[in-house]
Amino acid sequence: MKKIMIIFIFLPLLLSGCWNKKNETGENGQKKGTITLSGAWALYPMAVKWAEEFMIIHPGIRIDISAGGAGKGMADVLSDAVDIGNISREIFPPEIEKGAWWVSVVKDAVVPTTNEVNPCLKNLLAQGFTMTEFRKIWISGEITGWDAPTGCNTLNKMNIYTRSDACGAAQTWAAYLGGNQEDLLGIGVYGDPGVAEAVKKDLYGIGYNNINYAYDSKSKMPVKGIKIIPLDLNNNDKIDPDEDFYNTRGEIIQAISSGVYPSPPARNLYFVCHRRPVKPIIRDFIYWVLTRGQEYINEAGYIPVGKNEIEKGLRKLNEQD
Secondary structure (H helix, E strand, O other): OOEEEEEEOOOHHHHHHOOOOOEEEEHHHOOEEEEEEOOOOOOOOHHHHHHHHHHHHHHEEEEEEEOOOOHHHHHHHHHOOOEEEEOOOOOHOOOHHHHHHEEEEEEEEEEEEEEEOOOOOHHHHHHOOOOHHHHHHHHOOOOOOOHHHHHHHHOOOOOEEOOOOOOOHHHHHHHOOOOOOHOOEEEEEHHHHHHHHHHHHHEEEOOOOOOOOEEOOOOEEOOEEEOOEEEEOOOOOOOOHHHOOOHHHHHHHHHHHOOOOOOOEEEEEEEEEEEEOOOHHHHHHHHHOOOOOHHHHHHHHHEOHHHHHHHHHHHHOOOOO
């Protein structure tokens, strides 16, 4: 499990809001305390960026962030082991019954991946896979080789990878295919980085990743060793110009923002608390993420959730019990 600890010195936080702003304070009236977050790999890079920027401005706060999958994040927050769960899937009714309270903070997507020297790559990039073909790979098991769906004359071999940890990426990909994470076939691999690494090392591999693990953060191109499998959205066995938006992270982000890339596998990412947060520094942090923190989204390679979702989140944060 990856973990980051960020420590700075806290300055007064000037926020508007309806709650009591009497926070924990140290010397000279400066705020102090700890915020803990756990959960989705999908939200981990964005959460780290927010924490870094927030702490530069507002010191004396220690922020611990760990990535272990959305399932772990939800279990941790509902058991009060952390203050905020980073969740990359929809919130389930049983979790709501246990007191899950959430706000949408950002958006991203899951993309299917293969090895960059897959012997069927030329055909694959030209025609893509339909949702039905993906379903036959991960759900029904009807497709077990690259030759049948691509028309490529190669070994009838396809190594399918999925996630071993309870996570939003797997649940979202499964939802796109009409199932749940437990329905997905394949070799279970832990974490987003694990699936990416497995596909990079396997000539015949196929997997799925959140866009921030499929695309390089510096070059904005697909991670070296990986190619994104295009979705044949109109089921005509070819990738038309308006379906060809996978060459750079900027292109896929634009497709997600405009709604061309379907939802799922595009989806909102959430901060989840165990009931509406009352600890002032937690409320301050969430408020900042929903307001000033939104300016860092594009830089971090994510997509804004939109004005309506932000306003909804602020209203939820300000609701009176």
